[in-house]
Amino acid sequence: MIRVLALTLAVLCPLQAAAQEMQAAPGGTLRLLDKVTGRVADLALSRGQSVGQGRVTVQLDECRYPRDNPAADAQAHLTVVDTAAGTTVFSGWMLASSPALSAMDHHRYDIWVLSCDSGFVAPDVTAPEEDPDAPLEEINEG
Template identity: 60%
Template sequence: MKKALVLLGAMAFAGTAATQAAAQSFSEAEGAVLRWLDTLTGRTGDLELSRGQAANNGRLTIQLDSCRYMADNPAAEAEAHLTILDSSREQPVFSGWMLASAPALSAMEHPRYDVWVLRCIVPGYKPPEVTDVPEENDEATDEGAGE
């Protein structure tokens, strides 16, 4: 019986240690890059916010409360805590964590606007640049059509 209790205690300690180790793998960022979309006009843009900073976009006020990233791989995941207000409503339209890798998991429900997290701002880390994809050459499919 004592062996079972000791084993159970050791397993509980190991589980707690693993949870703490997993929690320690995330670091707090200085800020975040967010993207917004106005679905009515089709306009979109990026916002770079520092922790605690807010920005206005149309009727929305978007405040970054926190941004965390995986310490060993900043490109792997970003999670930001946002508070988003709409000037036409009393209560926030969103207050919670958004994940960059799964924006639909915790999305803002708004009839006009969409906001999502792109990445955390990490000192010394430069995200990979997105290169333009060359358009396909339609001339190749038209060869021999006039023969």
């Protein structure tokens, strides 16, 4: 009986995985926190570029964003090397919307993804011109 019910539900209510189409970006922006000094630095990197910051070197291997919504969740593949110890402390994907899902475990530094360079530029918004000498409109409640 349970098998029949499960089969019926599977046929009547098919689950479709909503896979987003991802677009590769030429670069991205990361944020680095030095937990000892409290300093925060934003790192704008191109794909394949690395930068040394304090005792770590951060390399942006890849950055992707949803094609249909460029301002949405960024995903970046990073390689982070502790230059003092000469060891790789992180190599993998980080998600901007869930930084704790795949976080770097380092005693001094935290790194997370802010965004990918999608080429998206928000349109300019201009405020309507107002006459400073015009009387204010009154709101009548009736």
